[in-house]
Amino acid sequence: MTTTSPSAHTDTTTPPDASVLLRCHGLRCTPSRLHTLAMLSRSGLHLSSAEACAELHRLGAPFDPATVYRTLETLTAVGLTHAVHGPGPKRYGISSxxxxxxxxxxxxxxxxxxxxxxxxxxxxxxxxxxxxxxxxxxxxxxxxxxxxxx
Incomplete structure (x- = not known):
């Protein structure tokens, strides 16, 4: 089952295994988690929380900054994403x-x-x-x- 974004004009469908990954890590399949996983997976970039929030907005998934930050921290805590510390804000990425x-x-x-x-x-x-x-x-x-x- 795939989940689509609130906007019919953007392609932010989540990978079919995103919900399975979340469940295997003991997490509920919330829209913010599904959209964030899909966005990071497709972009291949390491983004700050603010950059991730802006990209989700651009893709038609308008989550508030606090939700995006908590989502990224949760995904990192269970190992689905990773965080890179450097000058400036922490940046989050995903890679197999x-x-x-x-x-x-x-x-x-x-x-x-x-x-x-x-x-x-x-x-x-x-x-x-x-x-x-x-x-x-x-x-x-x-x-x-x-x-x-x-």
Missing amino acids: EPHHHTVCEQCGQVGTLASEPLREAVERIAEFTGLRPGASGSLLVYGRCARCGD
């Missing part, structure tokens, strides 16, 4: 593949780095420093994005 993150020190933009190509580098970092990926399985790499430059 293990990955690391880049974080721009100036604007806070978060990018994704596939884990497999960096496997050897991560092993070397662990060898030299003892530092290993955290509970999320991710390392954060800080620098400046192409937009912010030097």
